[in-house]
Amino acid sequence: MQHPVTPADPQLPIAEALQLAVSKKADLVGFERDQKRLVAHRDDLSKMNAMGLSSLPLECIAVPESSPLLHGERTRLNQSEDYSRRLTAYFPVYFVAALYELQSLMQRFSVKAFVIGGITRDLLLFKEKRLTVKDVDMTVEGDALAFAAFLTENSRNFTVEEQFPEFGTAKVRYKDSLMFDFASTRQEIYPHCGALPVVVNRGVPLVNDIIRRDFTVNALAFSIHELGHVLDYANGFQDIQTRHLRVLHPVSFFEDPSRILRAMKFCARFDFELGEETALLLENFLEYGGQCYKGGGERIKQELKGFLAAAESQCKSQWIRFFIEKECYRLLNMETAYRPGAETIERLSGVCAILPEIESALSNYVDKDFLFDVYLCFLCADMPEDEFQKTTQRLGLTRHEREFAEHFRRLKPHVVERFGTLHDFSSAAEIYDLFHGIPFVTLGACLVELGFSNPKHMRTVLEAFLKYKRKWEKLRLELDGNDLINLGIPKGKQIGKLLDQLLHAKLAGQVPDRLDEIQYVQNQLGFEAETQSAESSPTGEQPPC
Secondary structure: OOOOEEEOOOOOEHHHHHHHHHHOOOOEEEEEEOOEEEEEEHHHHHHHHHOOOOOOEHHHHOEEOOOOOOOOOOOOOOEEEEOHHHHHHHOOHHHHHHHHHHHHHHHHHOOEEEEEOHHHHHHHHOOOOOOOOOEEEEEEEOOHHHHHHHHHHHOOOEEEEEEEOOOOEEEEEEOOOEEEEEEEOEEEEOOOOOOOOEEEEEOOOHHHHHOOOOEHHHOOEEEOOOOOEEEEOOOHHHHHHHOEEOEOOOOHHHHOOHHHHHHHHHHHHHOOEEOHHHHHHHHHHHHHHHHOOOOOOHHHHHHHHHHHOOOOOHHHHHHHHHHHHOOHHHHHOOOOOOOOOHHHHHHHHHHHHHHHHHHHHOOOOOOOOHHHHHHHHHHHHOOOHHHHHHHHHHHOOOHHHHHHHHHHHHHHHHHHHHHOOOOOOOOHHHHHHHHOOOOHHHHHHHHHHHHHHOHHHHHHHHHHHHHHHHHHOOOOOOOOHHHHHHOOOOOOHHHHHHHHHHHHHHHOOOOOOHHHHHHHHHHHHHHHHHHHHHHHOOOOOOOOO
């Protein structure tokens, strides 16, 4: 039973709100806003205080009074479902065989274990199809390392690949078909906003492990010891049915801000909506998080990549618009003063409609990061230079990522002008000069930019680029600058000029081998000598042969 709500000011600092709750022996501290009662739980106030966030206002972690995120509502078993008779309908046979063997070994070891996370979520999401299973997250109520060792000692099918004693985790391979990641159930604390968590207790009951996870739909547990039973401590079943995404407690985004990007990734991928209180907590973090969090870093980059690399869809386009309009891009750099204009918002949200055709046409050349890389180009394209440098540094972009983003920043205002002269009958030399030296990702972004103004011409440019990739990108001369010096050409600009002429001749099929290249150079030298002699003649006439 919750103690009565103590009325307070929404701007009351968390430290004072916590002190008020303790002095009044109240579980909740709340206030009225927009005809709603919003409350914060004493335990959540304690978490914020422990992370050094005591000066932030009460409202930054307040949720509606009826929210299931409040303590007492979020750690009880809501429901369980039994899939034991339908395992082979949902999972590959090799995975089911591994589960039965695990169950037998667990009974001998007297331990309980669960499949946790994406597999269990997808089981409920996609009941109409059999899932592909390669990597499995397992949580063990006990010592995961000891159980992993027991597996390998008592079964020829399980092999420990790696162990991480400092984290209490192990990677275990089942035959050649599966990789299990074993971890002990645990409780964690976050030293400060955005920090890596610190484990304070291992081998705890599953219910205490559930609360540390990101979203209710990822907190479902598939039992191994009671094989096929799915346990729901956080209302994940209902959230899957209604396609809502909810965090498990109000401090979630302050603990790990990258969860905001992860939320948009899941919403875009599964066509989910944010729960009311989760949307409120997201906006509150973006309003107050800059006081304790600088943004950027590896986790933000990885979650941004996961979000932007999701399959293109209308749903993804809507969440990209949300990402910009709600200023979630500030997670890359919470100190940024940059605010994208309407055109940038339209460009970013409209990429989804154009990029699939380009990605499909370039399928032989793109890698797994292509979608993210193209979006990164557009995300950075209109930033002022100083903001671009700060953001890319904070995000930790590689040199390659900075190079193609910078190249697109320079090209974007001139894309139509640069590619506008290309037509179906352009020569090999014209096509080569147009595309040579442009990073592949930059060209992908340029094609998208062309698609906004002239889709038909975008396809012409795309076909020309494919021809360039197939026929001319790797074209190389037999001669180099040293060879030209050996032929008697002095060092200087003339060497570069002759190499360009020679390359164009090769593109035109005029110099198929090294001897032809040498002859071409000698002919050019002879022509230039005749020209210079004619220009030096007093009458301007050609000298006699």
